[in-house]
Amino acid sequence: MASGKNKTPTLNTVLSPSLLNLYDLTDSTVVIIDVLRATSTIATALFNGAKSVIPVDSVADCIKLGKQMEVITAGERDGKIAEGLKYGNTPLQYTVDFIKGKTLVLTTTNGTKLLHVALAANANSIITGSFCNITSVCDYLVKKKSNVILACAAWKNRINIEDTLFAGAVINRIKENFDINCDATQLAETLYLQADGRLLDFMKEKNASHYHRLMSFGLEEDIKFCLTEDNANILSIYSGGRLVAG
């Protein structure tokens, strides 16, 4: 195997935030994955012209920032708009008309929390990933040639199907460029291949827990949007406390 700066970068997949501490993030690009719906919403807001997205880990911080700055405050807890916030975590809300030129401050149950865990662990760099911007994510990772951690936000630390599927989709596209010695990576790709492009039906067949949670809130259109590739194909990269278009 090559050594030094020509060494093939590694790729690891972390299926729950509780497992992130097993990895050294300091030399890695961490991809935050919260398909339903934080990272899909972030991609959509940036794609439709948001100036930036500020991810915060508590509703209180979200409200506080909203009082200090001219921003849109939004967030959810347990899949619903969080109390005290006006807007939620549905990507469909963040149209060009609504979000262009504005700053979005967002807090969610899993995704924005995980981003802060990665920050605290001194991740070398952080991007967010979703089916909505999968090609931008893959292109960036292949071009950057640094170690990759695919970090699934899961649901309150319990592994979920949708984030694992997205990790599997990324792995399937870019694996030739990485040195992979990670069973979770194999698991995620196997799940993705098994879904065979029918992501929505697969979620339904597999009785995915968050699929049912969102369906019970009448959010089928959100789910369909979040499982569509490249409908908001922009790189979302963390820089100076904000996610910005890369």
Added chain:
Amino acid sequence: MASGKNKTPTLNTVLSPSLLNLYDLTDSTVVIIDVLRATSTIATALFNGAKSVIPVDSVADCIKLGKQMEVITAGERDGKIAEGLKYGNTPLQYTVDFIKGKTLVLTTTNGTKLLHVALAANANSIITGSFCNITSVCDYLVKKKSNVILACAAWKNRINIEDTLFAGAVINRIKENFDINCDATQLAETLYLQADGRLLDFMKEKNASHYHRLMSFGLEEDIKFCLTEDNANILSIYSGGRLVAG
């Protein structure tokens, strides 16, 4: 859904010891799964007539017990016989001639540690599972009708393929008897179905990390044995500090 004592029991799958604290074990039967090789060794020792297996979580405790009692002390760290212990963690060693009527004190990198985590979390009851005794495990769980946690020992908390495959095999056999709302359970069963009965080849194809670790120690026969169904088909149940034949 039925309520009270006729309520369908739940089944959850925990792919790493780091995720076990997300579940209430106090009303559950916890199945400790460490296919390569602790729980395969335990089943084999009991099947071949061991009086009991005492799982301990440190090499020091193993050595100490060996001085206090007439027992066989055995264990591994990182896949090799642990320093200070005479015997290792290969099921093939525990033949009738060697183990019949004896007590085995065993410590391993992942499996025996996980058992102690489940104990500390006040699991209602604990059994150990491996392909070697899969039918006994499934029969017990179906008959007991209590909640089930399939707890994978993984490798130093990182998810592994072989324990996930075994969880999937159990799920595939007994799922009709349980109320399942757990994405990790779906993931494990999908992986198992994808292996399609070719467990050894699947491990090889998927570049399973512990498969390679053991192969590099020349332990192919161990791996084959550990992936064979019902070659030591006995229930292994924890009672009074020991694993005994059920």
